[in-house]
Amino acid sequence: MKSIDVVEGRPSPLIPFARQLQLRLRDLFVDSGAEARNIRVTLAVDASYVDKYAFTCALMYDIRSGQIIRKWKMKTEVYFPYIPGYLFMREAPPIIKLLSRVDTDYDLLLIDAHGRLHPRRAGLATVVGILMKKPTIGIAKSLLVGSVEKRKGLSPVTLDGELLGYRIDMNKMSYYVSQGNMISLEESLRFLKRRGYEYPEELRLVDLETKKFRSGS
């Protein structure tokens, strides 16, 4: 059920292909760009599943007013299983398809997954950010790889001695942040700091939206 490199009981011949694709995309990563103080509109994306279908939703959110500006949703068929380290093969296609329908501009993409905090420095958030050519941040609820240097509320997460992210501990919950694309780790953290380090409301909402969409279909 959870073994790596296995698809329907057999080693997946697509893994080598996926790895090379991931490494090629990683080479296009842009380490900086967006500044927290200029981020006004975000686009949160997430997906839920039922059998072979993905129910993907995107919410455009205005940080100043704390309101949802627009919504998009799309039901698509999934062609890849979940394999740790290769989540992008399962979720990037549905997400990219939905985002191609978003005509309005936004300042930052928020993805419910890791970005640079990944074995190959190219988690789903990084892959999507690179394909969309947009500033992107990865927000994950659990750790995939790396070591946490326990601190009070902000704990550095390193991998191979490289600082790739932070774990943020709040009263309610804790989560991990890492760069997706076109924004530095420092600005990513500053963005969350300006919002009181709370888990992004738009991500919480898009998760609910995704499950609501799944139920009514």
Add this chain to the structure above:
DNA sequence: GCGACAG
């Protein structure tokens, strides 16, 4: 070889 493993 063994265990760990985003969503």
Add this chain to the structure above:
DNA sequence: ATCTTGTCGC
């Protein structure tokens, strides 16, 4: 991610 009962707390 999804499945799934009871239970704790406001």
